[in-house]
Amino acid sequence: MISVVIIGSGNVAQHLIRIFNQSNSVNIVQVFSRKDMNMDFLIDSSKVTNQYRDLVAADLYIIAVSDNAIAEVSNQLPFKNRLVVHTSGSMSIDVLNNNNRKGVFYPLQTFSKNKNIDLKQTPICLEVQHNSDYNVLETVAQSISEKVVPINSTQRKALHVSAVFACNFVNHLYKITNDICNDNNVAFDMIKPLIMETAQKIMTLSPTAAQTGPAKRQNTAVINSHLTFLLDENQKEIYKILTKSIIDNG
């Protein structure tokens, strides 16, 4: 068993604890929660601490806190030469304090409260400062995912930017869709099968082959009637720029 300390109690930390609880090769020996929050629903309270000085020995420390807090948290660790990783897609491995052996454990996924997730198909992107640390990190990652990949900081940044487009921005288009439905007394539920099919198509077709709609057909009459229909200036602007981008870039 590989002993792991999870540092953090937010969204990603909670998902990781829940998932590692089901792993046969990882033992969560401690959780550090700065906010001293109640985590009984996830882990025995005797394993939770809010004091850095009480951190126990472990094979791996996973810092799962907000990007801005990673450096500060890693500076506070009261030990040296242990394997410490963060889980951020956007932060360099260098943000971690030099006292310890550094690494990154980045699950390429979106984590929301109130929505459990199975990470088996989720790529876990690994980066290590010392090659000798890769095996431990790989074993931990493989215990929860079938897709474990070594990824350097530049590639990870590309993946993180990609994820913003494919997840955050896509979700915002769902939000606009929801607003348009609400404003016009049609149920957002009616759009859900279309949302699923649009995602499913991309599993087997290229985005270019999958594209449909008035912009792809350069159907100016329909495009203009949509722009007339939309009253919200922000929605109009997003409609225009994405339509133009489809026409220009396919």
Added chain:
Amino acid sequence: MISVVIIGSGNVAQHLIRIFNQSNSVNIVQVFSRKDMNMDFLIDSSKVTNQYRDLVAADLYIIAVSDNAIAEVSNQLPFKNRLVVHTSGSMSIDVLNNNNRKGVFYPLQTFSKNKNIDLKQTPICLEVQHNSDYNVLETVAQSISEKVVPINSTQRKALHVSAVFACNFVNHLYKITNDICNDNNVAFDMIKPLIMETAQKIMTLSPTAAQTGPAKRQNTAVINSHLTFLLDENQKEIYKILTKSIIDNG
């Protein structure tokens, strides 16, 4: 059995023929293909015509052609007072010729070549000029979908605009994601589990509750590092406008 003639041989027409072929309550008695294309893979060639004058009697004529061609096709029909519907999300029922009883049969879905689809969960939006025609149209729709809904032209337009955001624009964000991955030597396949989870979350969470990422957290450092990373001006512009929209509207 309700006898149906499909007018059109494109994407939507082909999907409808394939799906109606499996229905026990609908009999496709004829397909009109202006382009005289070979449709042997879908239907017996004796049932295909390219001559309006050869159109046979039927309970329902479904015009599944491009938006721009609907009016012209309906003007060419050499009969009167029969039930004729189109399948467009964006065109009014009024675009159909007054010679016949009008209706709309709009499956709220995206149809691509080389991707079969089951319409059972797809809303079929119906509109009729004469209430007495609703039952026939409803029976046909219910033979392929569990979600059949009466929708007027204004609601249908709202749904169509919504569909552009939730499908065409979302797919274009997948396209940009694909481009970013290609430009940085990471596999687009790595993003696919995230794409599926992003869509699946929306089945149970509201878009606002589902949102994650640097824009939602107003993490300016990450946002700026992404903008520096992106070299394509079009990608930058789309990143900026969608980030601003998330910050302003949640």
